[in-house]
Amino acid sequence: MRRADRLDRLQSALDAGGYLRLKDAARLLGVSEMTVRRDIASCDGRFAYLGGYIAGGLESAGGMGYILDRERDAHIEMKRTACDSAATLLKPGETVFIDCGTTTTHLASRIPADSQITVVCYAMNIAEIVCKKPGLRVVMLGGLYHASSASFSSPESLEMLRGIGINTAFISAGGVHESLGISCSNFHEVEIKQTAIANAVTKALVVDSSKFDQVKPAFFAKLNSFDFLCCDDGIDPARAERLAAAGVRIMLP
Amino acid sequence: MRRADRLDRLQSALDAGGYLRLKDAARLLGVSEMTVRRDIASCDGRFAYLGGYIAGGLESAGGMGYILDRERDAHIEMKRTACDSAATLLKPGETVFIDCGTTTTHLASRIPADSQITVVCYAMNIAEIVCKKPGLRVVMLGGLYHASSASFSSPESLEMLRGIGINTAFISAGGVHESLGISCSNFHEVEIKQTAIANAVTKALVVDSSKFDQVKPAFFAKLNSFDFLCCDDGIDPARAERLAAAGVRIMLP
DNA sequence: CAGAAAATGTTAGAATGTTAACATCGCGAC
DNA sequence: GTCGCGATGTTAACATTCTAACATTTTCTG
Numbered sequence A, B: 001m002r003r004a005d006r007l008d009r010l011q012s013a014l015d016a017g018g019y020l021r022l023k024d025a026a027r028l029l030g031v032s033e034m035t036v037r038r039d040i041a042s043c044d045g046r047f048a049y050l051g052g053y054i055a056g057g058l059e060s061a062g063g064m065g066y067i068l069d070r071e072r073d074a075h076i077e078m079k080r081t082a083c084d085s086a087a088t089l090l091k092p093g094e095t096v097f098i099d100c101g102t103t104t105t106h107l108a109s110r111i112p113a114d115s116q117i118t119v120v121c122y123a124m125n126i127a128e129i130v131c132k133k134p135g136l137r138v139v140m141l142g143g144l145y146h147a148s149s150a151s152f153s154s155p156e157s158l159e160m161l162r163g164i165g166i167n168t169a170f171i172s173a174g175g176v177h178e179s180l181g182i183s184c185s186n187f188h189e190v191e192i193k194q195t196a197i198a199n200a201v202t203k204a205l206v207v208d209s210s211k212f213d214q215v216k217p218a219f220f221a222k223l224n225s226f227d228f229l230c231c232d233d234g235i236d237p238a239r240a241e242r243l244a245a246a247g248v249r250i251m252l253p
Numbered sequence C: 001c002a003g004a005a006a007a008t009g010t011t012a013g014a015a016t017g018t019t020a021a022c023a024t025c026g027c028g029a030c
Numbered sequence D: 001g002t003c004g005c006g007a008t009g010t011t012a013a014c015a016t017t018c019t020a021a022c023a024t025t026t027t028c029t030g
Helices: A002-014 A022-029 A033-042 A065-087 A104-108 A124-130 A155-162 A188-199 A237-245 B002-014 B022-029 B033-042 B065-087 B104-108 B124-130 B155-162 B188-199 B237-245
Strands: A019-021 A047-050 A053-056 A095-098 A118-121 A137-140 A143-146 A151-153 A166-171 A175-177 A181-184 A200-206 A218-221 A228-230 A249-251 B019-021 B047-050 B053-056 B095-098 B118-121 B137-140 B143-146 B151-153 B166-171 B175-177 B181-184 B200-206 B218-221 B228-230 B249-251
Touching (some): A002 A033, A002 A047, A002 B065, A019 A022, A022 A033, A022 A053, A065 B002, A124 A137, A155 A188, A181 A188, A188 A218, B002 B022, B002 B033, B002 B047, B002 B053, B065 B228, B151 B188, B155 B188, B237 B249
Parallel strands (some): A095 A118, A095 A166, B095 B118, B200 B228
Antiparallel strands (some): A047 A053, A137 B143, B047 B053, B143 B151
């Protein structure tokens, strides 16, 4: 079938990451624009079709597009604000660890391109952002891919991480419970987070205020392991006071 | 300044990977569409603006967008064809190594999502493609990022690679010279390519025919290290015969 | 080869996006 | 205050894309 062949060619041209004008695509494939339209409509979802352009591979980082889309509307503003707080801890020339998740992307995009910062990460969505900034040095911890958090894990990566001196570790979490501790959804993240915390001079927990009193299956630290809690202003004053008493500095925007 | 703040919010909403309708962006930011247009125009390049949609972070994989764009027009059809040949070596359930570069992206996008294939890679542009396919297992070799080829390298990753059994290694190259050997532009790739070749049952060289008689600074193998040469039909018959005599099977579309 | 069905091309009008010019608002300086 | 300036909003003319209907070509089948 010719249609399938055309779609393959389109895919090839697009999944390196870019977009094509509809008319260019038509010329490339040697058919009319209308046919390209029909081709794209026939395989719904494979390409994104926006206002005269065809874009491929935008569904989003590492197949966790749906999770992300669902979460986006809910907490995006809070996450953004929490990362505003966290970004004040960034210092030119330093080495930072950036955890996986949908919160820390906002922090990654806040790192100035010319800051000479070295970023250590282990998630696709973080890497996609920081690798595009020319002034940054990026260290990626590889391993087996876990689509649930778009992250990688492996013993060798832990070994690599142990050899890296970190000025500030920015750790995210799915749940923050004052007595039970801090938890995330994926067990493979636990060792990485713990190693990053152990190797860092400054430890910062980056969460939006919806995470308080939540518990996820994998505990990885206690609240007092952290020097800073970077949060949005949804945290209530009583809680803030308790945390401050426990030695955690609260960073608000 | 309010404009910078709006741009930050846009960036946050977009760089997780997605797009926004212009009118949605206007509503999100609480300003008119015209203002959003002006904002985007003011920071040219930070966002892609296509037909009523705003897309972020599309410039392309790992900052090598420009290289890629320049190469795209030139050889894209040949690369596509070469990868058509290579794709016939893919078998469900197997483990494959996919090299970095602008050629192998076409191969990566040809891997069927439901093929239960395990992909070993060390480049952002490859990872971006294969991580999105739910039926694949992905192993990423991490390390320090090299923007020139959007790839990573580290001693620990080599160690990891040594522990991985590969059915077919798909290796790319910047130059293929019959007597001098096969070369690439970046020295850090050499060890990885060599280790992948050493660990693979089947070794396939994937290059378009423009690479013949070229030489790049870093040699990494001789032609007879490979079982297959996956190429487009631009290879001339005399050369094909010589290579066949040297024990390399030529794969054409 | 005829006929049917599918695929592709063409066209025109509707919808949408784009641009530039001008109006309005908000804010700081004098 | 009010003047001026920059930022933002509004409008209208213009350009582009979208959709659906129909024309044409190709492909398959008997």
